Amino acid sequence: MNRVAARAGICLLLVALLLFGMVFFLFEYAVNADAWVVFPGSPHVYNGGNIGCGIVTDRDGVVLLNMSDGRIYAQAEDLRKSMVHWLGDRKGNVYAPALSVYSEQLAGYDFLNGLYAYGRIGGTAKLTLSATVQQEALKAFGDYKGTIGVYNYKTGELLCAVSTPNYDPDNPPDISDDTTGKYDGLYVNRFTQSNYVPGSIFKIVTLAAALESIPDIQEQSFICKGSYDIGKDTITCTGKHGRQDIKQAFRNSCNCAFAQIAEQLGKDTLTLYVEQFGVVESLSFDGITTAAGKYDVSQASQFSLAWSSIGQYTDLVNPCGFMTFVGTIAAGGKGVKPYLVESITSDNMTTHKGKGQSGDRIMSAATADIIREFMAYNVSDKYGSDNFPGLTVCAKTGTAEVGGEKKPNAWMTGFVADEEYPLAFVVVVEDGGYGREICMPILSKVLEACKQSMIKNG
Ligand SMILES: [Zn+2]
Incomplete structure (x- = not known):
């Protein structure tokens, strides 16, 4: 009898273990099944670390x-x-x-x-990217290093984002012995992962802060004699611009005028607005996290504060982040963030639909309107509207000193004001020299390609 009872006990124990195992498995399955399927070691789903x-x-x-x-x-x-x-x-x-x-x-x-x-x-x-625009951008960039990005500031669709240098994945170069430097940062997506000294494109930030916080800023005038003294130090300018209002100073990209504006703003106010505008914030979309920029004047002298207001000192911006800031101005001070994946379909089912995430209001609509007018004036009066046939382009160039033997980084950023082509853009060319000379021909071709792509898509 005892033996039968003992056997029954063992059976019960085995049944209990089986039940426990099943419950445990089902629980684990419910919690982890998706992770098992797409486990990076799974040869069905991944190869070489990529899907x-x-x-x-x-x-x-x-x-x-x-x-x-x-x-x-x-x-x-x-x-x-x-x-x-x-x-x-x-x-x-x-x-x-x-x-x-x-x-x-x-x-x-x-x-x-x-x-x-x-x-x-x-x-x-x-x-959301267009193959034809990507190809056009690659061709326009030639052998320069840098990046260009264009997105629709109403929907967030990223139409163009090319990073150079790049390479053919079907014929990858052996970069281990390279001493020419032509492959520097080859694997880095400069659009999302890099940081650059912004130079004069940062004057858009200082301008916006001034318009938001200094009531009579548009009535003031600023004198430029080619240089401006702050204590024992001197800010130098690219020309002698004489007496200018803020619109003209922005058009002239006058360092002396902006140094005076930075003095009025002070470091706390400028820092507050840089934060409010989200200029140096990291963005997240479609699993991508962009590099955060840098604006830190906590230890800056008045002289360094002036340089920071014109995008030098220790300032750094990420191209995607800056494009989004400018796109938000284009959208009237409150916009959408970029995104990359339009949709995922499987067996005729849409399993993912992309959408640009709404951003906070970063400045008043009135301020955004004035900046748009100023940036349109830069193009019509200085850069040349005929570079962008059929498009109303608003822009600011920059020539960012990076030190050493290298030529400055050339920048151009802005947007198209036309209702049917709501495109914001950023171009940065490393070791490029003057922003306007280097960036404009690239931008001109890429915006035209974007326009054609939008016409084709209705
Ligand atoms: Zn000047």
Whole structure:
């Protein structure tokens, strides 16, 4: 009898263990199944650290990367190069966060059906980028290093974002022995991951702070004799601009006038507005986190504060972040953040729909209007409207001194004011020299390509 009872006891114990195991498994499955499916070690989903299933297209359906059987990039070499920082490569030298963050949808996984698309092609991610614009931007950049970005400031769609240098993922260069420096930062997406000295494009920030906080700023005049003394130190200007109002000083990009404006603002007020404008904040969209910039005048003298107001001193900005700031001005002081993934579809179902995240109001609509008028004047009176046929472009250039043997970084940022082409842009060319000379021809071609892409899309 005792033996039977003992056996029954063992059976019960085994049943209890089985039940416990099943409950444990189901619980783990419910909590972790999605993570198991897209576990980075899973050969079905990843290769070389990058996602390895699904299809990626541009905004028009042009296939950029087909991962249903291996990793097949676009046919055109220039398209492969222009997209490598967004799609990643076979070895994982360039990581593609925007694809990995949607790995479940690209693998064709959902909780109820499991890997329902397994063995088939998985999901299709449509990006907001335009293949033709990317190719045009790559060509326009030539051998320069730097980046260009253009987004729709009403919807947030990122139409163009190219980082140079880049490379063909089908024919990656061996950079280990390179001493020429031409591959410096090859794997870095300069648009989202880098920081640059802003130079005179930062005058947009100082201008906005002045318009928001100094009631009579537009009635004031500023004298430029080619230099301006602060204590024992001297701010130098690019010319002798004489007496100017703030609009003319902005058009002249007059360092002396902006040094005087910075003195009126003071470091606390300027810091407060830099924070309010979000100029140096990191942005997050589609699994991407942009590099934060820097504005720190806590230890600055009056002289250094003046340099900080014109984008020198220790100032740093990220190109994507600055483009978003300028796009927010274009949108009237409250705008949307950029995004990259338009949609993901799988088996005719849309499993993700992209949308630009709404930003906070960063300045009054009245201030945004005045800046728009000033930036339009820069183009019509100085840079030349005929560089942008059929578009009303508002812009500011910059020539940022970086020290050493290098030529300044050339910048141009701004937006198109026309209702049908709500595009904001940023271009930075490293070791480029004067902003206007270097950036304008690139920008002119890229904005035209964006315009054509928008016409094609209705
Ligand atoms: Zn001046």
